[in-house]
Structures are given as structure tokens and as C-alpha cells.
Amino acid sequence: xxxxxxxxxxxxxxxxxxxxxxxxxxxxxxxxxxxxxxxxxxxxxxxxxxxxxxxxxxxxxxxxxxxxxxxxxxxxxxxxxxxxxxxxxxxxxxxxxxxxxxxxxxxxxxxxxxxxxxxxxxxxxxxxxxxxxxxxxxxxxxxxxxxxxxxxxxxxxxxxxxxxxxxxxxxxxxxxxxxxxxxxxxxxxxxxxxxxxxxxxxxxxxxxxxxxxxxxxxxxxxxxxxxxxxxxxxxxxxxxxxxxxxxxxxxxxxxxxxxxxxxxxxxxxxxxxxxxxxxxxxxxxxxxxxxxxxxxxxxxxxxxxxxxxxxxxxxxxxxxxxxxxxxxxxxxxxxxxxxxxxxxxxxxxxxxxxxxxx
Amino acid sequence: xxxxxxxxxxxxxxxxxxxxxxxxxxxxxxxxxxxxxxxxxxxxxxxxxxxxxxxxxxxxxxxxxxxxxxxxxxxxxxxxxxxxxxxxxxxxxxxxxxxxxxxxxxxxxxxxxxxxxxxxxxxxxxxxxxxxxxxxxxxxxxxxxxxxxxxxxxxxxxxxxxxxxxxxxxxxxxxxxxxxxxxxxxxxxxxxxxxxxxxxxxxxxxxxxxxxxxxxxxxxxxxxxxxxxxxxxxxxxxxxxxxxxxxxxxxxxxxxxxxxxxxxxxxxxxxxxxxxxxxxxxxxxxxxxxxxxxxxxxxxxxxxxxxxxxxxxxxxxxxxxxxxxxxxxxxxxxxxxxxxxxxxxxxxxxxxxxxxxxxxxxxxxxxxxxxxxxxxxxxxxxxxxxxxxxxxxx
Ligand SMILES: Cc1cc2nc3c(=O)[nH]c(=O)nc-3n(C[C@H](O)[C@H](O)[C@H](O)COP(=O)(O)OP(=O)(O)OC[C@H]3O[C@@H](n4cnc5c(N)ncnc54)[C@H](O)[C@@H]3O)c2cc1C
Numbered sequence: 001x002x003x004x005x006x007x008x009x010x011x012x013x014x015x016x017x018x019x020x021x022x023x024x025x026x027x028x029x030x031x032x033x034x035x036x037x038x039x040x041x042x043x044x045x046x047x048x049x050x051x052x053x054x055x056x057x058x059x060x061x062x063x064x065x066x067x068x069x070x071x072x073x074x075x076x077x078x079x080x081x082x083x084x085x086x087x088x089x090x091x092x093x094x095x096x097x098x099x100x101x102x103x104x105x106x107x108x109x110x111x112x113x114x115x116x117x118x119x120x121x122x123x124x125x126x127x128x129x130x131x132x133x134x135x136x137x138x139x140x141x142x143x144x145x146x147x148x149x150x151x152x153x154x155x156x157x158x159x160x161x162x163x164x165x166x167x168x169x170x171x172x173x174x175x176x177x178x179x180x181x182x183x184x185x186x187x188x189x190x191x192x193x194x195x196x197x198x199x200x201x202x203x204x205x206x207x208x209x210x211x212x213x214x215x216x217x218x219x220x221x222x223x224x225x226x227x228x229x230x231x232x233x234x235x236x237x238x239x240x241x242x243x244x245x246x247x248x249x250x251x252x253x254x255x256x257x258x259x260x261x262x263x264x265x266x267x268x269x270x271x272x273x274x275x276x277x278x279x280x281x282x283x284x285x286x287x288x289x290x291x292x293x294x295x296x297x298x299x300x301x302x303x304x305x306x307x308x309x310x311x312x313x314x315x316x317x318x319x320x321x322x323x324x325x326x327x328x329x330x331x332x333x334x335x336x337x338x339x340x341x342x343x344x345x346x347x348x349x350x351x352x353x354x355x356x357x358x
Numbered sequence: 359x360x361x362x363x364x365x366x367x368x369x370x371x372x373x374x375x376x377x378x379x380x381x382x383x384x385x386x387x388x389x390x391x392x393x394x395x396x397x398x399x400x401x402x403x404x405x406x407x408x409x410x411x412x413x414x415x416x417x418x419x420x421x422x423x424x425x426x427x428x429x430x431x432x433x434x435x436x437x438x439x440x441x442x443x444x445x446x447x448x449x450x451x452x453x454x455x456x457x458x459x460x461x462x463x464x465x466x467x468x469x470x471x472x473x474x475x476x477x478x479x480x481x482x483x484x485x486x487x488x489x490x491x492x493x494x495x496x497x498x499x500x501x502x503x504x505x506x507x508x509x510x511x512x513x514x515x516x517x518x519x520x521x522x523x524x525x526x527x528x529x530x531x532x533x534x535x536x537x538x539x540x541x542x543x544x545x546x547x548x549x550x551x552x553x554x555x556x557x558x559x560x561x562x563x564x565x566x567x568x569x570x571x572x573x574x575x576x577x578x579x580x581x582x583x584x585x586x587x588x589x590x591x592x593x594x595x596x597x598x599x600x601x602x603x604x605x606x607x608x609x610x611x612x613x614x615x616x617x618x619x620x621x622x623x624x625x626x627x628x629x630x631x632x633x634x635x636x637x638x639x640x641x642x643x644x645x646x647x648x649x650x651x652x653x654x655x656x657x658x659x660x661x662x663x664x665x666x667x668x669x670x671x672x673x674x675x676x677x678x679x680x681x682x683x684x685x686x687x688x689x690x691x692x693x694x695x696x697x698x699x700x701x702x703x704x705x706x707x708x709x710x711x712x713x714x715x716x717x718x719x720x721x722x723x724x725x726x727x728x729x730x731x732x733x734x735x736x737x738x739x740x741x742x743x744x745x746x747x748x749x750x751x752x
Contacts, residue, residue, distance in 0.1 A: 004643035005650060238733050253736035258729035265728060266659040273639035297632040346628040355612055355627060358619035 002291075003071075004276045010075045017054075017079040020047060025083050027324035033086060034186035034327075040155040045087045049115030055093045056113030058217075063106055065113040070217065074224035074279035081228025084327040086187040088152035092118045094221050099160050099168065099214035103205030108158070108170060120156035121214055122171075122193050124149035128340025129215040129292070130348065135207065138163040142197040143171065151338075153178050153191035161195065162207035169200050185334035187327060219339035220282045220292035223275035223299040226335055230268050230306035233328055237261065237310045257313065264309055267302045274298045290352045297345040300336035307332040360398070360409035362416045368393060368407075369420040378426040387429055387463040390421075396429075396462045400446065404458050412649035429464045432696050436507060437461040437468035441515050443588045448532070448573040448581050457513070457534070469511035471502040471535060471559055472582070476752065478504075479723050481517075482526045482579055483750070486561060488518035488533065496520075496533065496571070498541075498564040506717075508544045508557040509693050511537050515585060516566075517578045522748040529747055530578035534570045541565070551709045552689040555697060589718045590661055597645060598638050604668045604707065605634040607700065608675040618678050627678075630671050637663045655732045662724050665714035672711050675704040 006014070024044050033039055049055035057073045059065020066072075073094060080089055092112065096119035100109050111117040123133045126149060136145030143163055153159065156178075159171045177194040204210070238261055241252030251257060274295040281291035307329040311318040318325045336342065350357060376389045390396055391405045395417050400406025422428075431438055438461070445457055460466040477484040486500025498518055508514070514535040521529035535542070541564035546554035573581040601609055612619065612627060640663070644656045676683040687703040699707055715721040729735045742750055 002639075002642070003646070004639060005646050005652075238735065242735065249739075250736055253738070255726065255738065258733075258735050259722070259725040261733055261735065262725040262728035265733060266662055269656050269659055270633075270636040270640050270663065273643045274636040276643065277639050294632055294635050297628075298636050346625070346632060349632060350624070350628055353609075353631070355609060355624075355631065356616075356619075357624050358616070358621055 002277050002280050002287075004273055004280065006075065006276075007071075010072060013072055014075050014079060016052065017048075017076055018082075020044075020052070021079060021083045021085060025085055027327065028322070030084065030086060030187065030327060031321065031324070039086055039186060039189050040088060040152070041086050042155075044085065045089075045118075045155075046115070048087060048089070049093070053113075054089070055097075055115040057093065058097050058101070059109050059113040063109045063113055065109065069283035070221060070279045071276075071283045074221050074275065077221050077224040078228035078231075078275075081225035081331075082232040084187050084229065084324070084331045088118055088120070088155045090218060090222065090225060091120050091152040091188075092156065095214045095218040096121050096156075096158075096160055098217040099210040100204070102210035102213045103168060105170070105204045108204075111158075117157045118152075118155055119158040119160060120150055120153045121211065122147045122150050122153070122159045122161045123211055123215070125151040125188075125190060125334075125339070126337045126341075127211075127215060128344040128348070129212055129219055131215075131340065131344070133162060133211060135162040135164045135166075136195050138165045138167070138169075138200060141200050143169060143195045143200050144197055145195055147193045147195075148181070149190050150178075150193050151188050151190055153193055154180055154189060159193060160204070160210075161193075162211060163200065165203075166206055166208065167203040168205055168207040168210050169202075170204055171195065171198055171201065175199070183334075185330045187331060188334065215339055216288065216292055217282055219296045219345070220278040220288065222335060222339055223271070223278050223292075223295035226299040226303035226332065227268070227271050227275045229328055229332055229335070230264075230271060230303045233303075233306040233310035233325070233332075234261065234264050234268055236325075237313050240314055260309060260313075264306055268306065271299055271302045290349065293345040293348040293352060296340060297342045297349060300332075300342045303332040304329075304336050360407045360413070362413055365395070365398065365407075365409065365413055365416050366420060369395060369417050373421075373424050373426070378424060383427040384463060384465065386427055388459070390426075391459050391462055395421075397442075400458075404446070404454055405462055410651075415649075429462060434461070434464045434467055435696075436470050436511075437466070437513075440470060440585045440589050441468045441513070444515065444532075444572065444581060444585045445534075447584050450569075452569070453534070453572070461513075466512040467507060467510050469505050469507045469514045469537070470585070471505055471508075471514045471516040471561075472585075473504050474501060475503050479720055481582070482530065483747075484517060484519060484530070486516075486518045487522075488520050488531060488566070490520070490568075491565075494568045496566045496568065498533075498535070498561045498566060500561050502559040502561070504547065504556045504717075505544075505559050506556045507695070508537065508559050509546065509554075510695050513537060514559075515572075517582055519747065520575055520578075523746050524576075525744055526742065526747040526750065527579045528576055530582070531575050532572040532578035532581040533566050534572055535561075535564065535566060536570075539564055539566075546691075546693055548691055550712065551706055553692040553694055555694055586719070590658060590724070598641065600635065600638065603634055603638065603664070604671045604699070604711070605631055607704070607707075608671055608678065611675060611678060611704075618680060623674070623678055626674055630667065630674060634667055634671065637667055655728075658724065658728050658732060661714075661718065662721055662728075665711070665721055668707070668711035668714050672704055672707040676708050679704055 056065030057068040061067035127133050136143045161169045161171050175198050179192045181190045183189045278291045278295035281288040310325050372393045394407040396405035398409040398414050399411040474484050488496045488498045516533045516535040520531040541562045543560040545558045547558050548554045647654050686705045730737050
């Protein structure tokens with residue numbers, strides 16, 4: 001039976017991550033960083049992965065990982081979502097890791113587990129699980145071509161590149177050109193990866209199943225990031241509206257606003273159940289396609305609405321660059337495209353439960 | 359502490375002593391109650407064993423497998439969901455002994471005489487009067503309305519005003535009313551579906567002995583809170599399989615009738631399917647929280663979610679049926695014992711589900727409750743709090 005609760009260990013993990021993020025991440029710092037040429041918080045990443053070992057949650061113990069499951073990774077992502085943390089956790093510790101697990105690339109997994117290497121799957125962030133994805137040319141052992149929309153590529157040491165022979169190849173980031181794109185979500189920046197006769201090295205395995213598995217885990221666990229984000233938006237807005245006074249009373253006492261926030265709370269509660277179901281299904285492999293598609297079809301609109309409501313109800317202050325609500329809105333809107341839109345996931349649901357299109 | 363193994367042993371004993379195949383329905387249910395296996399979390403002697411609530415599932419599963427009769431919980435929903443927890447919490451020993459057993463076995467059906475023509479959401483404004491006689495008994499006069507099941511009920515939970523000179527919440531007392539007493543008149547109230555599932559109830563000089571008072575005089579509002587809180591939980595707490603709710607019939611119609619499909623309906627159906635599935639998961643999560651002893655506030659939201667979903671889904675199905683959606687299965691005036699959501703057509707479900715956002719507290723009122731009790735937002739300014747009931751503008 002699906003376990004939709006959090007275990008004690010998961011709650012302990014949550015508070016450890018939350019404590020660290022509270023100490024180390026303030027919104028002003030995140031905003032300042034987005035305007036620098038180093039958008040990722042490398043030192044925070046090192047603490048999360050080096051000291052806490054979180055990069056290896058999905059990696060088996062014999063490969064120096066934690067041998068944990070998607071349930072724990074989901075809890076980490078809830079906390080990272082709350083703070084819109086600029087670290088390549090979802091892209092490296094979940095998506096790239098899953099691709100390597102599918103290929104049985106043990107030596108690389110050991111490097112990812114210890115976080116001496118950050119990896120990125122060179123497939124556009126918008127790609128849904130099961131959707132087609134571009135591949136680069138393979139000729140005489142050399143890879144050539146351009147891939148766009150690669151999330152967190154600027155933070156990666158290693159790129160996992162699909163080639164036109166149907167294989168997945170590990171390429172050192174230093175041997176290709178990674179060019180930043182101007183991203184809507186400044187905290188999960190996109191880049192173009194250009195390969196110009198780069199030596200292909202060893203073939204890791206078939207790209208098709210590896211990418212599919214990686215994107216499915218990405219989509220499923222993204223719902224937990226969206227949950228964290230939506231929860232932050234709701235909590236912050238409730239707090240603000242209790243404090244903010246207009247017409248000689250706190251505006252949170254006006255029923256029009258109370259009903260909007262109660263409605264949002266209801267959606268966040270549902271999102272939590274959907275996200276937990278996806279994490280649990282990914283962890284034990286049962287029903288994972290459907291649970292993931294359901295969670296993603298539900299999560300994105302809720303997270304976007306939570307962020308949009310937060311902005312509207314913070315009004316003038318919410319519209320400023322210095323208030324963190326825009327970080328949340330930009331991430332939520334980008335997340336609504338990442339790993340497939342809600343519409344793409346609804347189409348997947350239709351297939352899976354036999355509710356065919358006309 | 360009674361554990362699962364002990365409950366299994368007791369269940370096996372019950373089945374051995376009273377084989378369902380050869381025992382009458384009522385006899386079996388009474389024996390089950392007496393064995394403490396009715397609601398295991400209730401006290402011993404009152405149908406339970408003081409065991410954790412979560413262990414009820416163990417008993418239910420064993421009994422279902424053995425083909426034992428159940429007590430038709432949908433038919434006695436008001437008794438089980440509202441009257442029983444209130445009697446358990448506020449009743450005297452005598453009241454508990456008298457009422458809980460026939461309530462649970464279904465021999466006595468209950469109804470709820472709360473709402474009045476002038477007091478729905480603002481329930482504490484009610485005007486039905488109970489006046490104390492010299493001997494200590496009460497005489498009740500007034501009118502109740504929208505009373506579900508009053509036509510089949512043997513007993514009612516009733517709130518009435520016993521002191522008009524104090525503010526409205528303070529002057530209310532809670533009673534157990536015998537629906538067969540002289541002066542109780544039940545008139546069917548036909549509703550938009552054509553049938554009369556609820557009623558008007560006129561109370562004219564109804565005598566209620568003081569022994570049928572639940573809680574202290576003037577404490578009725580506090581007692582009623584227990585009833586109302588349990589009402590909301592009872593409505594949301596059911597366990598459903600995937601497609602177990604209203605989404606089931608429309609999904610089947612979609613699969614079986616390809617000629618009805620359009621692209622627009624497909625998009626709307628998928629959106630609702632996903633919403634129904636996450637709402638189901640939320641209900642399941644709530645149950646898991648209860649079972650592990652960490653109840654959350656999510657219960658308050660379940661009724662809101664299901665009301666909206668039921669209405670949207672059934673509305674979509676009427677549209678999906680196109681030409682057939684212009685028809686209705688049966689407008690005959692009937693007085694059903696329970697709401698039949700699955701046995702009737704989409705048109706009926708559409709009309710009946712309109713009541714889901716009204717009965718047991720409207721969605722607007724529940725949103726207020728979530729905003730204030732869960733999110734901690736300030737309550738509305740109150741102008742009626744310190745005014746005696748008799749001086750309120752009406
Ligand atoms: C099918 C059905 C079965 C029922 N069964 C029973 C029963 O068995 N026993 C019983 O006692 N009652 C029963 N009821 C009555 C039900 O509890 C009331 O109808 C309900 O509480 C609403 O009261 P009202 O109808 O007087 O609406 P009103 O309170 O008059 O409300 C009118 C409108 O104003 C809104 N409103 C009221 N107050 C507020 C507020 N503070 N903020 C915002 N909006 C507000 C309401 O949401 C509604 O939209 C039943 C009702 C239905 C539909």
C-alpha cells in the first residue's frame with residue numbers, strides 16, 4: 001500500500017536540511033547571486049553533498065552512496081523548493097544519477113555520490129518523460145552538434161550526451177563549449193552545449209531507456225520541489241496578511257482574502273498527497289508512471305497559482321526585485337514547463353488509465 | 359492494551375459462537391456489539407474495547423471475509439457519525455446504555471433537528487423554544503427544516519433555546535428527542551431531484567423528560583460543536599479505491615461510448631480525473647495520519663474538495679451524454695432512506711450533488727473555518743456577540 005506519510009528519519013532529514021538552509025541561504029544573497037556570473041551557490045552545494053552526503057541518496061551503498069530512496073530525496077527537494085536554492089540537486093543528484101543508474105555506470109556513480117563530480121543530462125529541461133529528444137552526431141568516435149536548454153550545465157563537470165547511434169556518452173564539460181542562455185528562472189539557469197568533434201569516449205548504454213527513467217524521476221520528484229515552493233508561498237502570505245493593516249484592520253481578516261487562502265491551502269494539501277504518492281511509487285517501482293503523471297499534472301498549476309497569489313496579495317512590495325516572491329514565481333513558472341507540462345502529463349494519464357482521446 | 363492478534367481472536371470467537379449463515383442479522387449485530395467489536399475504540403460495555411481506532415479495520419476485514427452482515431452504515435449515517443460521538447462524550451451512563459446499542463445495530467435510526475428556517479449557517483440564532491415545567495420536564499415548540507431522514511428516524515438530536523435573555527450562544531440546550539412523541543409532525547419537503555429526502559419538522563408542545571437532556575442547561579452550543587466537528591469528519595473520511603467516487607461512472611461512460619467523445623470534453627475529463635485522484639490520495643493520507651495517531655487538519659478540507667468535484671464531474675457527465683443529457687431518469691416524488699448516487703443517472707447526480715456544498719455547513723462557511731482555525735487568520739468582526747438573543751434584529 002502506498003505510504004503517504006513521512007517517517008521519523010525523513011522528518012529528521014528535513015530538519016537537518018532546513019537548519020542548514022536557514023543558516024546559509026538568505027533571499028538577498030540568492031538575488032545578488034543571480035546577477036553575478038556564478039549563479040550557483042557552490043559552497044552550499046559542498047555542504048549539502050560533502051558533509052551531509054545528500055548527492056548520494058539514490059546511489060547504492062556499495063557505490064559509496066546512501067542507499068536511500070526517492071522518498072528521502074523528495075524531502076530534500078521540498079526544502080530546496082521552499083528556499084528556491086540555487087544548487088544543481090534535481091539535475092545532478094536525481095536526473096543525471098538516474099540516467100547513470102540505468103546504464104550501470106558504477107565508476108561515475110561513485111564520483112557523483114562523493115560529489116567530486118556534478119553531472120547534467122544534456123536533454124532540454126522542457127522534455128517530458130517518453131518524449132523525443134535531440135541527439136548529437138557521432139562520426140569516427142567524435143561527437144558534434146548543439147544542444148539547448150540544458151539546466152545547470154554551467155555547474156556541471158560531466159555531461160551525459162545522447163548521440164545519433166542511440167547511445168548515451170559521458171563527456172567532460174571542459175572539452176565542450178557551454179554558453180549561458182538568458183533564463184527565465186535565474187536560479188536554475190539554462191545553457192547551450194556545443195560539441196565540435198569532441199572525443200566520444202566510452203558508450204555508457206542506450207540513451208532511450210536511460211533518458212526516460214531519468215526524466216520520469218525528475219518529473220516525479222519535481223512535484224516535491226513544487227510542494228515546498230507552494231507551501232512557502234502560502235505560509236509567507238498568511239504571515240504577511242496577518243501583519244499588514246489597511247482600513248484599520250489586518251487585511252487577512254477580510255473574507256475575500258481568507259477564502260482565497262483557504263482554497264490555496266486545500267490545493268497544497270492535495271499536492272502533498274500527490275507528491276508523496278509519486279515519491280513512494282518511484283521508490284518501490286509500483287505504479288510509478290501513473291503516480292508521476294498524476295503528480296505532475298496537478299503540481300504545476302498549484303505551484304504557479306500559489307506564487308501568483310503570493311505576489312498579488314503582497315501587492316506593491318511583492319512586485320519589487322528585492323522581495324523574494326519573484327524568485328518563487330520564476331521558479332514555479334519554469335517548473336511548469338520542466339520535465340513536461342501539465343498538459344503533456346494529462347495526455348500520459350489518458351494513455352495509462354485508458355481514457356482515450358476522440 | 360488490545361492488539362490486532364487479540365482482536366482477531368475475539369472476532370474468530372464471535373464467528374464461531376454466532377455463525378453468520380445461521381444467525382439472524384439483528385442477532386448477529388447485537389452479539390458483535392456485546393463482544394466489543396462494533397467500534398473497537400469505544401469503551402468496554404458500549405460496543406468497544408478501548409482499543410486504538412485504527413484496529414477497527416482488522417475486525418472489519420475478518421468479518422467481511424466471513425460474510426457477516428454489516429449495519430448498513432449509510433442508512434444510519436447521522437446516528438453513527440453525529441449522535442454517537444456526542445452521546446459518548448456528553449451522555450450520562452444511563453443514556454449511553456440506552457441509546458448506543460440500538461443506534462449501532464441500526465434498529466433505531468437517528469436524525470438531526472438543528473437547522474431552522476431562520477437559522478442555517480448562523481445556527482446559534484435558532485428560535486425553537488424549550489421551556490422547563492415545574493416537574494423538571496421540558497416543553498418544546500418550534501420548527502425545524504431540511505431534516506434528512508426524519509421520516510424514518512426513531513430518535514433525533516435536537517437543539518433548542520432555553521434562555522432568550524442571554525447572548526445567542528449561551529442560551530441553547532441539547533436534547534434527545536423521541537420522534538414518536540405527540541406533537542412531533544414530519545412533513546416531506548420535496549427537493550430539486552423530485553424526491554423528498556429531507557423534511558420539515560414541526561414541534562408543538564412536545565414533552566421531553568429532563569433525563570433526555572444531553573449536557574448541562576445552557577451548554578448546548580458546546581455540545582453541538584462535537585456533533586458538527588464529527589459531521590465534517592464523517593463526510594470526508596471514507597476510503598475509496600481509484601475511480602471509486604463520482605469519477606467512476608463518467609470514466610466508464612467515456613470508455614464505453616466513443617461516439618460521445620470530443621476534444622474539449624477530453625481535456626476537461628482528464629483534469630477532473632487527476633483532481634479526483636489527488637483528492638482520493640489526500641483522503642488516504644488523512645486516514646494514515648489518523649491510524650498512526652497524528653491527525654492533521656486536512657479533514658476540514660475534504661468535504662470542500664469532494665463537494666466541488668462531485669458537482670463538476672456530474673455536470674460534465676450530463677454534457678457528455680449530449681442528447682441523453684436532455685432527459686431525466688425519474689421525477690417521481692419518493693421518500694428514500696438514503697442518497698443513491700451510483701444507482702441513478704447523471705442528471706440526478708448533478709442535481710443532488712448541489713447539496714454537497716450546502717449540507718453539513720456550506721462551502722463558504724467551511725472556507726471561513728479553514729482560514730481561521732487552520733491558517734489562523736483573524737475572524738470576522740462580530741456585532742452579535744454580547745447582545746441578548748431576544749434583542750437581536752430579526
Ligand atoms: C441535502 C441537505 C440535507 C440537510 N440535512 C440536514 C439535517 O439533516 N439536519 C439539519 O439540521 N440541517 C440539514 N440541512 C441544512 C443545512 O445544514 C443548511 O442548509 C446549511 O447549514 C446552510 O444554511 P441555510 O440553508 O440557512 O443557508 P444560509 O445560512 O441562509 O446561507 C445563504 C448563503 O449565505 C452564505 N453565508 C452564510 N453565512 C456566511 C458567512 N458567515 N460567510 C460567507 N457566506 C455566508 C452561505 O454559504 C449561503 O451561500 C441539510 C441541507 C441540505 C441541502
